[in-house]
Structures are given as C-alpha cells and as structure tokens.
Amino acid sequence: MNKDNYIYPAVFDYAEDGISISFPDLPGCFSCAGSDEAAYFMARDAMRGWLLVAEEYGDEIAAPTPLKDVILEANQRAVLIDVNLAFYREAYKNRAVKKTLTIPAWLNDLAEKENVNFSFVLQTALKEHLNV
Incomplete structure (x- = not known):
C-alpha cells in the first residue's frame, strides 16, 4: 500500500551559477534552481515525480535519513521537503x-x-x- 505523505531531506548545493538539488535517499533524484524559493519548489516537483515512478514500478522507497545525520560540505544546506501524493497520484494515473x-x-x-x-x-x- 502506498502512503500519501513523504518528508525527505534534500541537499541544496550552492554555487555561483545556482543551486543544485539532490536527495541522499532517492537515487537519481536531482534538480536545480536559481534561488532558495525556486529550489524548494523544484525539489518538491523532482521528489514527487521520483516517488510516483517508484510506486508505479514497485521500487523500494527507502526510509528518510534524519536531518541531523545528513553529511554536508561547506557550500551545502539540508532542507526538509514534504509532498502529499494523493492528488498527484490520481492526476498521474489519469494522464x-x-x-x-x-x-x-x-x-x-x-x-x-x-x-x-x-x-x-x-x-x-x-x-x-x-x-x-
């Protein structure tokens, strides 16, 4: 059974040309943005898509790493990202x-x-x- 609410840490990696976004617990889930606000929305969108595809293919979805345990470099920040898949799951099925x-x-x-x-x-x- 799929759950509706997910919260995962994302790593925002700051560089001169923008913010790269990755998820330690979601392999291959990446995005990028030009500002913190845009990065938050892009992270949610990437995470939502990754989780919907994982559910569709029956892939294992790992438990989230506690925020305090996320290993960071000097130019990185960990941010909690939350999504509710209930609405999007229905839209994804009806595409x-x-x-x-x-x-x-x-x-x-x-x-x-x-x-x-x-x-x-x-x-x-x-x-x-x-x-x-």
Missing part, C-alpha cells in the same frame, strides 16, 4: 497516453465524415469491454 492503432480505410473515412472523436469512442469502447 493521457498516446496509442497508435490501425482501422480499415473505409471505416476511417466514414468516421471522419461524421466528425467522430476517435479518442472518446475508443475510451468508451474500452470501458465497456473491461466493465469499468
């Missing part, structure tokens, strides 16, 4: 997915002549076929 299909030319011509919305018809037919 549009492009499919390519083949139908007879005569059927395509007739449907186009009648201004048929192909996506709507396919969705309706799939729901009916799958009893959802």
Whole structure:
C-alpha cells in the first residue's frame, strides 16, 4: 500500500551559477534552481515525480535519513521537503497516453465524415469491454 505523505531531506548545493538539488535517499533524484524559493519548489516537483515512478514500478522507497545525520560540505544546506501524493497520484494515473492503432480505410473515412472523436469512442469502447 502506498502512503500519501513523504518528508525527505534534500541537499541544496550552492554555487555561483545556482543551486543544485539532490536527495541522499532517492537515487537519481536531482534538480536545480536559481534561488532558495525556486529550489524548494523544484525539489518538491523532482521528489514527487521520483516517488510516483517508484510506486508505479514497485521500487523500494527507502526510509528518510534524519536531518541531523545528513553529511554536508561547506557550500551545502539540508532542507526538509514534504509532498502529499494523493492528488498527484490520481492526476498521474489519469494522464493521457498516446496509442497508435490501425482501422480499415473505409471505416476511417466514414468516421471522419461524421466528425467522430476517435479518442472518446475508443475510451468508451474500452470501458465497456473491461466493465469499468
């Protein structure tokens, strides 16, 4: 079962050209920004995306490292980032997915002549076929 609320430490690495963002507990979860405020929002967005994909693929999601245990360099600061996935999980599941299909030319011509919305018809037919 997936949980809705997550809080993880992010490391903000300050350089002349901006802030690099990483998460010690979320391998490959990175972002960057030009200000602290932007870094906070970019960190939340990156973390949210990482967690949604991890859930989708059944990847293990590590427990967060306590903030006091995050090892930092002189130009770095640890920041707690929180996300609630409930809203985003539903939006992620309902995102549009492009499919390519083949139908007879005569059927395509007739449907186009009648201004048929192909996506709507396919969705309706799939729901009916799958009893959802």
